[in-house]
Amino acid sequence: MNKFLEHAKVSGSEILNDNVSEIVKNNDFFTIKTSSKKEINANFILIASWNKYRQLNVSWEKEFIWKWVSYCATCDWMFYRWREVVVVGWWNTALTEALYLAEICMKVHLVHRKSEFRAEKVLIDRIESHKNIEIILNDEVEEIKWNMFVEEILLKSWKVLKVDWIFVAVWNNPETKLFEPLWIELDESWYIKVDSRQKTSVEWIYAAWDITTNSNKFQQTLMSAAEWALAANSIHEDMLKLGN
Ligand SMILES: Cc1cc2nc3c(=O)[nH]c(=O)nc-3n(C[C@H](O)[C@H](O)[C@H](O)COP(=O)(O)OP(=O)(O)OC[C@H]3O[C@@H](n4cnc5c(N)ncnc54)[C@H](O)[C@@H]3O)c2cc1C
Structure with a gap:
């Protein structure tokens, strides 16, 4: 995991050790609020919160x-x-x-x-x-x-x-409650529904890893990483189309 982290940093990602407490949808951007009272504005969101084993x-x-x-x-x-x-x-x-x-x-x-x-x-x-x-x-x-x-x-x-x-093997709890106010479509087990590009039902919001309906819900690191790569590429494609 440290190698993943180092790679993300080298690639220009800013790592914030914080908890997302609320996401607000504005006209053409989102405001992400954290427990330490930070507010971050973003055009796209890639959700990768966890799916806890009960x-x-x-x-x-x-x-x-x-x-x-x-x-x-x-x-x-x-x-x-x-x-x-x-x-x-x-x-x-x-x-x-x-x-x-x-x-x-x-x-x-x-x-x-x-x-x-x-x-x-x-x-x-x-x-x-x-x-x-x-x-x-x-x-x-x-x-x-x-x-x-x-x-x-x-x-x-x-x-x-x-x-x-x-x-x-009593149940899994995909942590998707935080996203309910955004009206993201979930399946009957509270997994986030995504299309083949990892896009959710809400414009500019993507999801990857254990909380999505993709990869036949096979929750393994390899599948998670593959979904992440797919989602990141899809967001990049959208940015190019928007001229961002
Ligand atoms: C006990 C166990 C053993 C496993 N063994 C293997 C194995 O041997 N091989 C294998 O391939 N897979 C294994 N897996 C599965 C693998 O760990 C997962 O598929 C992978 O970690 C999924 O990645 P993820 O990013 O979706 O979720 P996670 O790794 O669970 O990461 C979710 C992240 O979201 C963060 N988060 C959640 N809510 C918020 C919030 N509100 N604000 C900010 N951050 C938030 C959490 O802090 C966490 O860092 C195992 C899983 C478990 C639990």
């Missing part, structure tokens, strides 16, 4: 993130290959990740606190017939138990799962 909020979860608690199977698969894991979740992403993990792990326990998954039927059918996946419904993670490493997951029903990793 956490379970159980004890030891935060402390073990990136060690034995994971939110992205395609990011961390090398750590739990051949191991026994628990996946927590109920939607398409959780079921897809469980199927993916079932290919590389010794055993996958899929835990959901309700009685039914809310996912595509084809995924539910595949999960139900997979010999490497144990489905545990109407139950929740109560506690992560560890000694030197994570050793057990205690469920609310007092069932104990002897696993090495816990994979949380």
